[in-house]
Amino acid sequence: MPIAIRIMYALLTTFWLVFVINLLIPLDSTVGVWIIWLGAALFVIHVLELAMVGSTLKAIGRLALIDVALVVLFGVLYWKPLLAKA
Numbered sequence: 001m002p003i004a005i006r007i008m009y010a011l012l013t014t015f016w017l018v019f020v021i022n023l024l025i026p027l028d029s030t031v032g033v034w035i036i037w038l039g040a041a042l043f044v045i046h047v048l049e050l051a052m053v054g055s056t057l058k059a060i061g062r063l064a065l066i067d068v069a070l071v072v073l074f075g076v077l078y079w080k081p082l083l084a085k086a
Helices: 003-024 030-058 065-072 076-085
Strands: none
Touching: 003 030, 003 065, 003 076, 030 065, 030 076, 065 076
16 A cells, blocks of 8 residues: 555544544634534545445445445545455
């Protein structure tokens, strides 16, 4: 896996951790609001991606619960390599 993809995975993982922490312990600034809005937008975008590629993932046998969760968390970073291998 190229280093750029690993960095993007790390950045997304960090963002989702900050998002969850912000949900549990809200930041008292506008940054906290932006994190919530950005997380919500990213979640919607990734769910739309899942809706678009779900049938293709199902055709290659990669639509288990863990695959769905990883598509929602990482989007194209997760499903694009799966389709390339198939």
